[in-house]
Amino acid sequence: xxxxxxxxxxxxxxxxxxxxxxxxxxxxxxxxxxxxxxxxxxxxxxxxxxxxxxxxxxxxxxxxxxxxxxxxxxxxxxxxxxxxxxxxxxxxxxxxxxxxxxxxxxxxxxxxxxxxxxxxxxxxxxxxxxxxxxxxxxxxxxxxxxxxxxxxxxxxxxxxxxxxxxxxxxxxxxxxxxxxxxxxxxxxxxxxxxxxxxxxxxxxxxxxxxxxxxxxxxxxxxxxxxxxxxxxxxxxxxxxxxxxxxxxxxxxxxxxxxxxxxxxxxxxxxxxxxx
Amino acid sequence: xxxxxxxxxxxxxxxxxxxxxxxxxxxxxxxxxxxxxxxxxxxxxxxxxxxxxxxxxxxxxxxxxxxxxxxxxxxxxxxxxxxxxxxxxxxxxxxxxxxxxxxxxxxxxxxxxxxxxxxxxxxxxxxxxxxxxxxxxxxxxxxxxxxxxxxxxxxxxxxxxxxxxxxxxxxxxxxxxxxxxxxxxxxxxxxxxxxxxxxxxxxxxxxxxxxxxxxxxxxxxxxxxxxxxxxxxxxxxxxxxxxxxxxxxxxxxxxxxxxxxxxxxxxxxxxxxxxxxxxxxxxx
Numbered sequence: 010x011x012x013x014x015x016x017x018x019x020x021x022x023x024x025x026x027x028x029x030x031x032x033x034x035x036x037x038x039x040x041x042x043x044x045x046x047x048x049x050x051x052x053x054x055x056x057x058x059x060x061x062x063x064x065x066x067x068x069x070x071x072x073x074x075x076x077x078x079x080x081x082x083x084x085x086x087x088x089x090x091x092x093x094x095x096x097x098x099x100x101x102x103x104x105x106x107x108x109x110x111x112x113x114x115x116x117x118x119x120x121x122x123x124x125x126x127x128x129x130x131x132x133x134x135x136x137x138x139x140x141x142x143x144x145x146x147x148x149x150x151x152x153x154x155x156x157x158x159x160x161x162x163x164x165x166x167x168x169x170x171x172x173x174x175x176x177x178x179x180x181x182x183x184x185x186x187x188x189x190x191x192x193x194x195x196x197x198x199x200x201x202x203x204x205x206x207x208x209x210x211x212x213x214x215x216x217x218x219x220x221x222x223x224x225x226x227x228x229x230x231x232x233x234x235x236x237x238x239x240x241x242x243x244x245x246x247x248x249x250x251x252x253x254x255x256x257x258x259x260x261x262x263x264x265x266x267x268x269x270x271x272x273x274x275x276x277x278x279x280x281x282x283x284x
Numbered sequence: 285x286x287x288x289x290x291x292x293x294x295x296x297x298x299x300x301x302x303x304x305x306x307x308x309x310x311x312x313x314x315x316x317x318x319x320x321x322x323x324x325x326x327x328x329x330x331x332x333x334x335x336x337x338x339x340x341x342x343x344x345x346x347x348x349x350x351x352x353x354x355x356x357x358x359x360x361x362x363x364x365x366x367x368x369x370x371x372x373x374x375x376x377x378x379x380x381x382x383x384x385x386x387x388x389x390x391x392x393x394x395x396x397x398x399x400x401x402x403x404x405x406x407x408x409x410x411x412x413x414x415x416x417x418x419x420x421x422x423x424x425x426x427x428x429x430x431x432x433x434x435x436x437x438x439x440x441x442x443x444x445x446x447x448x449x450x451x452x453x454x455x456x457x458x459x460x461x462x463x464x465x466x467x468x469x470x471x472x473x474x475x476x477x478x479x480x481x482x483x484x485x486x487x488x489x490x491x492x493x494x495x496x497x498x499x500x501x502x503x504x505x506x507x508x509x510x511x512x513x514x515x516x517x518x519x520x521x522x523x524x525x526x527x528x529x530x531x532x533x534x535x536x537x538x539x540x541x542x543x544x545x546x547x548x549x550x551x552x553x554x555x556x557x558x559x560x561x562x563x564x565x566x567x568x
Contacts, residue, residue: 012376012460013473020377027373028385030366034438035388038403039395041413045406084312091305105553106313109321112545114499116519117538120526121320124327129531131323155316179298188300210393217396219502220519224526237398237502244402244506253406256399263394271387 042260045253057254065231066239066255069147070216073235077154077215082208085162090196093170094178104167107160115157119224122153145227150235153221158214162207169203170196202273213266217259324542327535339536347513348521349540355429355504355517356497359436364490366437367444368482374445375452392441397502404435405506427509432517435504436497443496447489448482455481484559491552495545 014020047054057063088107092100110118124130126143136143143149177199181191197204219237226233234242236255243252328336339345373379374386392400408415408425415425425431455478463473479486501519508515516524518541525534 012457013464013478014372014376014470016470019470023369024373024377024379027369028379028381031370031385031388034366034441035391037413038400038407038438039391041407042399042403045403084308087305087308088312090301091309094299095302095305097302097306103309103313106317108549109317109546112495112499112549114501114519114522114541114545116501116522117499117541118320120522120534120538121324123526124531124535125320125323131326152316156320159312159316175299182298182300191300213394217399219396219398219401224523237396240396240398240402249406252402256402259396259399263391263396263399266394267387267390270390271383 039260039264042253042256045249046257048253049250053250054254057251058258060251062231062234063239063251063255066234066236067258069150069234070236072147073151073154074212074215076151077158078208078212080155081159081211082162082204084159085166085207085211086204088163089166089170090192093167094175107163110157110160115218115220116224118156119153119221122149122156122221122225126152144225145229145233147233149225150222150233153225154215154218157218157221158211161211161214162204165203165207165210166200169200173199202277206270206273209266209269213263216262324535324538327531328539331532331536335532336536339533340540342533344512344516345518345521345537348516348518351429351432351514351516352498352518355432355436356494358429358433359440359497360490360494362433362437363440363444363493364486366441367489367493368448368486370445371448371452375449389445390442392439397439397500398506400438400503401435401506404431404438404503408434408507426507427511427515429515431507431509432504432515435507436500439500439503440493440496443493444486444489447485447492451482451485484556488552488556488559491548491555495548495552498548499541499545 014023046057088103092104123144125132126136126149127133128137128144130144133144143152177195178191181195186194216235217237218235219241222235223238223241226235226238230242236259240252240255240259243249243255331339370385370389374382374389405426406412408418408431410416410419410424410426418425423430425434459477459481460473463477468476499519501517501523504517505520508517508520510516510520510524518537522534522537522541525531525537
């Protein structure tokens, strides 16, 4: 069969151009991160990694991920169940609302939280009086991260659950299954890949968020620095190797994210050809 | 019609968990999304119209709108071309390393923006791997609009690739064949047959890349350097105003950013909706 662009000359030209551009724009930056981190040797790399402030940043970043990922997982599942299994007034509006974090600049996300919980904010006075610190402390970082990452799980689930329909679940109801049983035995097996992918995306963004977190964190070394903030601070201090050392951890996580995504897609494709 | 809608609705409510999922979703959306956003409205309502106008038309800020819009436009156009090329070779051709290239396309979404920012700034600085090669040619990328556009382009690479790719996969082979047997050349057939088919996806992807670029912060600030009137992007202006404790100013700028991106997103959704309706509605 003849297809457009199948002439060997055209094919070689296009593939060549695409590979050169990919190498230049995507591969080279990735290589540069690790090259810069290891510039002064592996010993310095380990030294930089075991720096107290870096370890504290890793700890805080993990704490943020450990809280935001499960919360957004639960929220995402309930929201997807709600908008794909029921019809009610305001359904479309709700779906539009959760897209807001995708559209707004993360700095704006940080700002609105500062306006709400900051010293001069609506709740600031009350929080001050009760000695509760949210801004410039870890709870603020967790809250903005929740804001920024809340669409990911729901966005993965909604199209899939809409396409699958609710016939299987309705059959389970007629057989007398309880809500939890239906979800665990009927819904979950159908959505588990999309759910896992949503969780991976949520985690990647929660760990890597910079703009929103930098507004509410206040950059106190060893206390409110997440890994991306630590990267920025070391870079501004002209400690390039240190900055790229922390950056290499985040890059490693990004590579794991890509690998997990590729593996999920590969399994889905294999299952499709099997059936 | 109405009877049909009613039975459909009753059927839907057969499933359990409506109250619980509605309660959890509404609580979450109100506390995490709406409450903070209303605080922005609250802050703005303390300003009079003339004060607001004064804040959003500050000359330094006006310059930042220009820098941001221009950078985002260049980045989006670059990605329209690059994304189309990548989608094409990933769908149409087989070559060694294809799976790897495909996976690499999502890197900008997986890589934290601050990491992308310092990496690009280092690569393109006057003694960086690429900057060093460009300097003798008199091209500087760091601290110029080119650097801003480059960083914006990097973070929005996946949008066009991932919106065009599935549409191209669904394109029936007969379309190619028909065009080719009619004697059209490759480029002619591509422009007259394939491009119109991909157009909606291409516009959607490019639009999303543009919106993302307008709001990008972490990747841009390092390579941009933030020279007032020249390389200051609008999100950085919010940040600068916050550091000066100018909450009113920051909120005013934020309202512009928020309104612009929401309007664009709405426009993209409407455009996409119209396209889908045309695609499915026409043939029932």
